[in-house]
Amino acid sequence: MAHILLRHRDIPDIDQLDVYVQNGGFAAFKKAVTTMQPDEVTEEVKASGLRGRGGAGFPTGLKWSFMDKNNWPHYVVANADESEPGTFKDREIMERNPFQFLEGVAIAAYAVGAHRAYVYLRGEFWQVAAWLDEKIAEMEAAGYLGENLFGTEYSLKIYTHLGAGAYICGEETALLESLEGKRGQPRIRPPFPPSYGLYGKPTVVNNVETLANVPYIIANGAQAYRQFGTEKSPGVKIFSLSGNVNKPGNYELPLGATFRELIYEYGGGIQDGHKIKAIMPAGASSAVIVANDEALDTPMDYENVQNVGSMLGSASVIVIDDTFDMDWVVAKTIEFFKHESCGKCTPCREGNYWMLNIIERIEEGEGSPQDVQLLDNVAHQMQGKCLCALGEFATMAVTTSIERFPEDFAKRVGGQHE
Amino acid sequence: MSLKEKYSQEIEQILAKYPPEHKRSAVMPLIYMAQREGGYVTKEEMAEIAAIVGITETEVASLIGFYTLFHDKKEGIYRLQICTDLPCALRGADRFLRDVCDHLGIQPGETTPDGLFTVEEVKCLAACDHAPVMQVQSPQGIEYHEQLTLDMTIGLLDALRQAEEAE
Numbered sequence: 386m387a388h389i390l391l392r393h394r395d396i397p398d399i400d401q402l403d404v405y406v407q408n409g410g411f412a413a414f415k416k417a418v419t420t421m422q423p424d425e426v427t428e429e430v431k432a433s434g435l436r437g438r439g440g441a442g443f444p445t446g447l448k449w450s451f452m453d454k455n456n457w458p459h460y461v462v463a464n465a466d467e468s469e470p471g472t473f474k475d476r477e478i479m480e481r482n483p484f485q486f487l488e489g490v491a492i493a494a495y496a497v498g499a500h501r502a503y504v505y506l507r508g509e510f511w512q513v514a515a516w517l518d519e520k521i522a523e524m525e526a527a528g529y530l531g532e533n534l535f536g537t538e539y540s541l542k543i544y545t546h547l548g549a550g551a552y553i554c555g556e557e558t559a560l561l562e563s564l565e566g567k568r569g570q571p572r573i574r575p576p577f578p579p580s581y582g583l584y585g586k587p588t589v590v591n592n593v594e595t596l597a598n599v600p601y602i603i604a605n606g607a608q609a610y611r612q613f614g615t616e617k618s619p620g621v622k623i624f625s626l627s628g629n630v631n632k633p634g635n636y637e638l639p640l641g642a643t644f645r646e647l648i649y650e651y652g653g654g655i656q657d658g659h660k661i662k663a664i665m666p667a668g669a670s671s672a673v674i675v676a677n678d679e680a681l682d683t684p685m686d687y688e689n690v691q692n693v694g695s696m697l698g699s700a701s702v703i704v705i706d707d708t709f710d711m712d713w714v715v716a717k718t719i720e721f722f723k724h725e726s727c728g729k730c731t732p733c734r735e736g737n738y739w740m741l742n743i744i745e746r747i748e749e750g751e752g753s754p755q756d757v758q759l760l761d762n763v764a765h766q767m768q769g770k771c772l773c774a775l776g777e778f779a780t781m782a783v784t785t786s787i788e789r790f791p792e793d794f795a796k797r798v799g800g801q802h803e
Numbered sequence: 804m805s806l807k808e809k810y811s812q813e814i815e816q817i818l819a820k821y822p823p824e825h826k827r828s829a830v831m832p833l834i835y836m837a838q839r840e841g842g843y844v845t846k847e848e849m850a851e852i853a854a855i856v857g858i859t860e861t862e863v864a865s866l867i868g869f870y871t872l873f874h875d876k877k878e879g880i881y882r883l884q885i886c887t888d889l890p891c892a893l894r895g896a897d898r899f900l901r902d903v904c905d906h907l908g909i910q911p912g913e914t915t916p917d918g919l920f921t922v923e924e925v926k927c928l929a930a931c932d933h934a935p936v937m938q939v940q941s942p943q944g945i946e947y948h949e950q951l952t953l954d955m956t957i958g959l960l961d962a963l964r965q966a967e968e969a970e
Contacts, residue, residue, distance in 0.1 A: 467929045
């Protein structure tokens with residue numbers, strides 16, 4: 386099947402403007418601006434069933450329809466802060482198929498009446514930002530951005546903006562704070578960005594991959610998009626496969642493909658002939674799944690992954706083989722969240738600090754069975770008590786690993802060593 | 804020399820990206836600009852940035868403290884930032900970090916005596932399929948190096964050292 390998102394794998398030079406245009410590029414943007422009312426664009430995206438690909442899975446068209454029409458100007462912000470351990474899809478889209486992403490930004494901007502859009506990239510994507518700046522300049526020179534687009538009154542400018550190394554800025558309100566020149570700390574919600582966003586104005590924040598879907602939907606219609614995926618989770622998704630597989634990488638598959646297909650058919654199976662032990666379907670934020678046959682045959686869509694006790698998130702599938710112990714895995718995820726907690730909410734700031742303390746004690750062989758209970762207890766105390774999801778995510782691997790792989794922890798605190 | 808004297812045109816370009824009434828948005832790009840040459844931002848530069856965007860020096864300092872890619876201390880010219888998060892660690896990143904440190908004779912967080920290299924253990928760089936991964940932050944910007952071996956890394960460090968010596 387030809388790719389919808391990773392089209393550079395079928396058309397290698399699609400990062401060149403003329404090649405992109407020859408292959409239907411900007412036809413969707415032109416169609417929207419010259420033949421559709423903004424609300425019709427939003428309705429089409431709504432009808433496609435596209436859900437946010439950044440992790441939360443919120444219906445994209447619905448988000449656009451929430452924009453407050455009594456408060457102007459409106460903004461569109463593309464979330465290119467891709468920082469979840471295990472996620473590396475947005476970078477590939479921006480590096481290899483940049484115009485499709487930028488066309489998606491442009492269509493979103495037209496749909497919500499924005500004349501200014503920002504692409505917020507994580508600071509590490511310094512080279513990607515410079516590359517996008519070139520591509521934006523090419524679009525301006527060719528008349529796809531700027532004033533009076535396609536002979537209409539509509540005008541649009543897109544700007545890039547670099548973050549500087551903070552996972553929390555992937556959370557949309559923290560991202561907006563950062564874009565306003567402040568520390569990236571989440572806001573209290575509601576109000577949500579479509580009523581109070583950038584500079585207090587209505588703002589749509591969408592993930593890069595989400596936006597890259599939009600040109601296809603507008604060019605071909607919602608029904609065409611719905612031929613991929615499942616009834617409840619339509620469309621295609623990029624699965625970032627990492628960890629102990631032979632062929633890690635990005636794979637674009639219809640939603641509903643199984644873990645087994647991804648890991649064994651596309652990922653070439655487990656490294657060095659080892660056995661698969663655990664799967665983290667949503668990066669370091671995942672509830673950990675025991676990789677038994679039932680799990681491997683689970684369709685990867687928003688509903689079914691939930692049914693096996695985890696979530697799809699941004700579909701960053703980390704595979705762990707049986708040479709690793711889950712207490713070590715948990716130590717790694719806690720270290721990450723301890724570092725990335727923004728410090729605003731006490732349960733997250735202090736909870737991660739204490740979880741790190743306890744897991745370090747366990748890893749050093751100084752822990753007791755009570756320490757494992759204490760770790761579990763601290764994690765549960767953090768849940769549901771923070772402004773954003775980071776405090777929640779930080780506990781997912783901890784509580785589920787203790788519950789689903791108790792033997793790994795018992796081994797570490799029982800005085801036995803490998 | 805002040806930032807305004809040195810980079811007047813660039814400052815204008817940065818400010819032009821944001822609505823005139825929201826100059827504060829320019830603070831992060833201005834910090835990047837200020838630290839580009841020396842690798843860190845001085846107190847004087849913080850004051851100047853604060854004046855340009857209309858906030859206090861303390862606020863600028865707090866941003867430098869909050870974001871890991873901003874620095875207020877002189878360290879190595881090349882910051883070798885190695886990811887040891889879970890996906891990379893499953894593919895040998897902890898070992899790779901140790902090997903690079905051993906080669907340079909320093910610990911993570913330390914700088915080589917010649918002032919060239921600082922090794923930093925960092926969080927996910929979004930290149931998990933190409934572990935081990937290292938980004939190099941330097942006056943030339945931020946560059947990714949992926950699917951590294953120790954030999955490749957030694958070659959890279961030698962090339963950087965030679966380029967510095969040639970200057």
